[in-house]
Amino acid sequence: MTAIRPEIMPRHNSKAGEALVEENLLTASQLDDVLEEQDESGQYLGEIIVENGYAPAEEVYQQIAEQVAVPYADLDSVPIDVSLLPLVPAKLARKFTLMPLYVEDDVLYVAVSDHLDIDALDTVAGNTGYHVEPMLAPPSEISRVIDEYYTDAGNIEEDMEILAEEQTGEEGTEGEEPSEAELEVEASDTPVVRYVNLLIQQAIDKRASDVHIEPHDKGISVRLRIDGVLHYTTPPPKKMFSGIVTRIKILSGLDIGERRIPQDGRFRLEGSQIDVRVSTLPTIYGEKVVMRLLDKSKLMLSMKELGFQPKNQQIYEEALRQPQGIILVTGPTGSGKTTTLYSGLGNMNRDDRNIVTTEDPVEYELEGINQVQVKSKVGLTFAASLRSILRQDPDVIMVGEIRDLETAQMAVRAALTGHLVLSTLHTNNAIATVTRLVDMGVKSFLLGSCLSVVMAQRLVRQICPACKASYDVPPEMRQELDLPDDGEYYHGEGCDQCNDTGYQGREALFEILNIDQEISRLITEEAGEDQIREAARRKGFSTLRERGINKIKQGITTPEEILTNTVGTGDEGTDQAENCDDGQEPERPLISGAAVPAKEADRGSEAPNPSVAERIWWMRAKLDLTQKELADKVGVSSSTVGSWERGRTNPRRDNLRKLRRIMDDIETPTEAST
Numbered sequence: 001m002t003a004i005r006p007e008i009m010p011r012h013n014s015k016a017g018e019a020l021v022e023e024n025l026l027t028a029s030q031l032d033d034v035l036e037e038q039d040e041s042g043q044y045l046g047e048i049i050v051e052n053g054y055a056p057a058e059e060v061y062q063q064i065a066e067q068v069a070v071p072y073a074d075l076d077s078v079p080i081d082v083s084l085l086p087l088v089p090a091k092l093a094r095k096f097t098l099m100p101l102y103v104e105d106d107v108l109y110v111a112v113s114d115h116l117d118i119d120a121l122d123t124v125a126g127n128t129g130y131h132v133e134p135m136l137a138p139p140s141e142i143s144r145v146i147d148e149y150y151t152d153a154g155n156i157e158e159d160m161e162i163l164a165e166e167q168t169g170e171e172g173t174e175g176e177e178p179s180e181a182e183l184e185v186e187a188s189d190t191p192v193v194r195y196v197n198l199l200i201q202q203a204i205d206k207r208a209s210d211v212h213i214e215p216h217d218k219g220i221s222v223r224l225r226i227d228g229v230l231h232y233t234t235p236p237p238k239k240m241f242s243g244i245v246t247r248i249k250i251l252s253g254l255d256i257g258e259r260r261i262p263q264d265g266r267f268r269l270e271g272s273q274i275d276v277r278v279s280t281l282p283t284i285y286g287e288k289v290v291m292r293l294l295d296k297s298k299l300m301l302s303m304k305e306l307g308f309q310p311k312n313q314q315i316y317e318e319a320l321r322q323p324q325g326i327i328l329v330t331g332p333t334g335s336g337k338t339t340t341l342y343s344g345l346g347n348m349n350r351d352d353r354n355i356v357t358t359e360d361p362v363e364y365e366l367e368g369i370n371q372v373q374v375k376s377k378v379g380l381t382f383a384a385s386l387r388s389i390l391r392q393d394p395d396v397i398m399v400g401e402i403r404d405l406e407t408a409q410m411a412v413r414a415a416l417t418g419h420l421v422l423s424t425l426h427t428n429n430a431i432a433t434v435t436r437l438v439d440m441g442v443k444s445f446l447l448g449s450c451l452s453v454v455m456a457q458r459l460v461r462q463i464c465p466a467c468k469a470s471y472d473v474p475p476e477m478r479q480e481l482d483l484p485d486d487g488e489y490y491h492g493e494g495c496d497q498c499n500d501t502g503y504q505g506r507e508a509l510f511e512i513l514n515i516d517q518e519i520s521r522l523i524t525e526e527a528g529e530d531q532i533r534e535a536a537r538r539k540g541f542s543t544l545r546e547r548g549i550n551k552i553k554q555g556i557t558t559p560e561e562i563l564t565n566t567v568g569t570g571d572e573g574t575d576q577a578e579n580c581d582d583g584q585e586p587e588r589p590l591i592s593g594a595a596v597p598a599k600e601a602d603r604g605s606e607a608p609n610p611s612v613a614e615r616i617w618w619m620r621a622k623l624d625l626t627q628k629e630l631a632d633k634v635g636v637s638s639s640t641v642g643s644w645e646r647g648r649t650n651p652r653r654d655n656l657r658k659l660r661r662i663m664d665d666i667e668t669p670t671e672a673s674t
């Protein structure tokens with residue numbers, strides 16, 4: 001760019017310079033120096049004068065403007081139309097030191113320090129579609145207004161949109177497999193690099209936990225998971241897709257030539273505590289990429305920040321101090337179980353205890369802790385790694401998840417032989433976890449003697465403080481949650497700050513079962529859930545739903561959020577079977593081997609709800625019935641019962657009613673259960 005300047009501003013065409021001398025802004029000898037320097041460097045005249053401190057910038061540029069008959073822009077008084085900013089991305093403005101000012105009669109006026117910088121003016125014209133006219137201003141002044149008007153955070157989205165538009169046009173050749181070298185070239189393309197940077201920055205700004213980049217037949221979609229829910233954001237044009245994927249793969253050290261098998265990798269964002277875990281999955285339209293942003297600085301939340309009440313915090317901390325025992329955290333995927341366990345590990349003294357974890361996947365890398373990545377493909381399962389860990393003289397073991405009897409039994413054995421074991425389980429509530437383990441085949445007398453504490457956990461979204469308002473809760477909902485009619489309840493009405501969701505941030509709900517002597521005895525004696533709950537209640541135990549109702553009353557969250565994320569237990573007076581078909585978000589299937597509901601079958605609009613499955617399975621276990629026996633009682637085939645229990649289908653309304661009647665029989669205290 002500078003190379004063409006001597007031509008367009010030849011040395012002896014120094015009218016502007018002479019004018020400056022005439023105006024006494026410059027001495028004749030200074031002008032000679034300036035012209036000599038211009039010959040050597042090819043720099044712009046005004047730039048050299050100002051750099052050498054011969055004259056004040058404003059006056060120099062005003063004079064030059066007059067001489068070359070280009071209007072001067074006094075950036076303190078010229079109107080700046082902010083609606084033009086999205087048309088000229090910040091990076092472009094900074095690169096060429098130019099500032100879009102206003103539009104008049106389809107002409108865009110732009111402040112530049114060199115009115116002959118054709119490159120800059122052409123780029124702006126190409127970007128905006130306007131005819132562009134330059135106005136002169138000192139570069140320092142232009143930089144000042146760029147900084148003032150382009151605040152980085154505000155323009156990321158606009159920048160991305162501009163970028164997307166810039167890049168539309170001819171589609172990439174489809175059907176041909178680009179070579180590795182071609183991919184590398186694509187990935188280093190400036191718009192691609194810029195897009196990936198902007199996308200990650202946008203995710204951080206919006207407090208997103210995950211970024212999904214998904215190819216489909218018509219293009220690409222990009223979604224951000226914010227407070228647990230996915231939201232669409234500006235997608236890039238399809239032709240940038242393979243470049244973006246390759247760029248992310250290069251960053252995370254993946255094989256860019258391999259596009260047929262799933263890959264996992266990670267990278268650290270420069271100068272931050274944020275790790276990005278990347279996974280790719282080949283789909284029929286190309287590789288889908290998910291980036292999970294893991295912010296270590298936010299990981300070691302204090303127990304209070306997690307939402308523990310002081311009493312419960314004490315229970316958890318006490319259990320963490322014990323040399324042995326089992327601490328279980330339960331809940332569906334995404335309920336924050338791992339965070340709770342990590343923060344427990346983080347609060348331990350890591351100098352005098354050997355802490356080993358086995359995880360799938362290792363989410364956060366923690367200092368001073370030995371973390372093992374489960375690799376089922378090569379036989380390194382939870383159970384297998386746990387076996388090896390036990391030979392490594394551990395004090396504390398964290399097992400990512402107890403999925404099978406073998407792992408459960410080994411965890412129990414480890415706890416009984418002087419180790420502290422922390423783990424998670426996919427169960428609905430704290431008390432059901434105990435029965436689940438026994439049903440899995442763990443001996444109840446062993447479990448009773450090694451369990452220290454069981455916590456059920458859910459994350460519920462908090463009402464956005466910016467648009468929080470009181471509202472009328474529908475009567476059915478109030479009834480279901482047993483909310484007083486005269487109470488005041490809140491929700492978010494939706495605003496810019498919360499992407500119109502009405503929510504911002506999340507808070508954990510905990511249900512904590514402390515295994516004291518009495519509860520331990522009840523477990524050993526295989527007492528029913530009701531009996532355990534009753535005993536626990538006497539010591540202040542409260543359920544997730546009850547905790548949730550408290551949060552509603554405190555105006556922290558909404559009734560909708562609590563209904564979606566918690567289920568009532570019998571003793572709250574809520575009818576379980578009725579809950580089954582109220583359109584609740586289905587929970588993860590809780591029966592081992594149960595798949596995510598695969599087909600809607602003949603159940604009409606009713607979505608299969610795995611928590612119904614769990615309920616049926618639990619009931620049958622309680623009554624000690626085979627599938628056939630229960631099927632006969634209801635009047636369906638045993639394969640139907642099987643399908644219910646796997647969460648594949650839901651019982652029809654009439655069958656639900658029959659099931660409820662059978663359920664009532666076991667829930668009324670008949671002393672029948674031993």
Ligand SMILES: [Zn+2]
Nearest residue numbers: 464467495498
């Ligand atoms: Zn809001």
